[in-house]
Amino acid sequence: MPKVLVCGRGGSGKSTFVTMLAQTLGEQDKVLVVDADESNLGLGRMLGIQPPAQTLMDDIGGKKAVGSKLMASLRSGGTEEVKMFAGTFSIGELSTESVSWNGSVGLAQIGKVEHTNEGCACPMGALAREFLNKLKESDEEWVIVDTEAGVEHFGRGVLEGVDAVLMIVDPSYEAVLLAEKAAKLADEAGKAFSVILNKVDEETKSRLKEMLEAKKIEIAEVLPYSTDISEANLVGEPLTAESLKQTLKEIITKIIPSSVKAG
Ligand SMILES: Nc1ncnc2c1ncn2[C@@H]1O[C@H](COP(=O)(O)OP(=O)(O)OP(=O)(O)O)[C@@H](O)[C@H]1O
Ligand SMILES: [Mg+2]
Known part of the structure; x- marks a missing residue:
């Protein structure tokens, strides 16, 4: 699977979307959620999974070690592509310290900001790219990557290791502009790209549709504003995909396989 x-x-x-998608996919298949957002801490709570004992960055020696490798590579005229893993590996081969499982859904974290002045995010981007490139999933396994806000990770090449991009667009002009940029970057990288509207009502849905269509961006699916979701996030409880399950199933059967084929 992609x-x-x-x-x-x-x-x-x-x-929120990553959590509900993983839960829905997890009813039939194995799902590894990769948290590539080094700032936010909420994904484990949303999934109802205790974060793993160590990040993937810890697993390979820490941010300093990876940063030094990157610098050495750049100094010797190389690129930001440094070898961190000896070869390819499967989800089952990942250590129990770096993946926490709740049934068929697992959570791994690339790395988290731990200290002030700890340096740029390049090592995180390099590790995410290398990890996703080397991880080989089977036909019954999915890998879903949650990212930090914006498109900086596109510039760091994280896109290279994935098959498809789903962009969440909430009702705002900035989201439309970002979708235009992300669509262009995904196209440059040769990756399938789909937009999902989130937190919309009938009015905002039709206005966003108009704005996106003017930029030749098609909307693949629509997730309405849900009071269940906002309530769970307000009180810090794990999310459940119940109220949006049908839409999520449509996303899985319709959008993901076809977008991967198209890519
Ligand atoms: N469909 C929805 N209905 C109602 N509220 C929603 C919905 N989707 C997300 N939210 C709310 O939007 C807020 C942001 O959600 P979430 O943390 O998933 O966003 P994010 O894009 O991951 O944010 P960040 O950029 O900080 O990582 C949360 O308070 C969540 O409850
Ligand atoms: Mg987030």
């Missing part, structure tokens, strides 16, 4: 990257502007609903 590796799917979920992107969008800050607060658009990326982590």
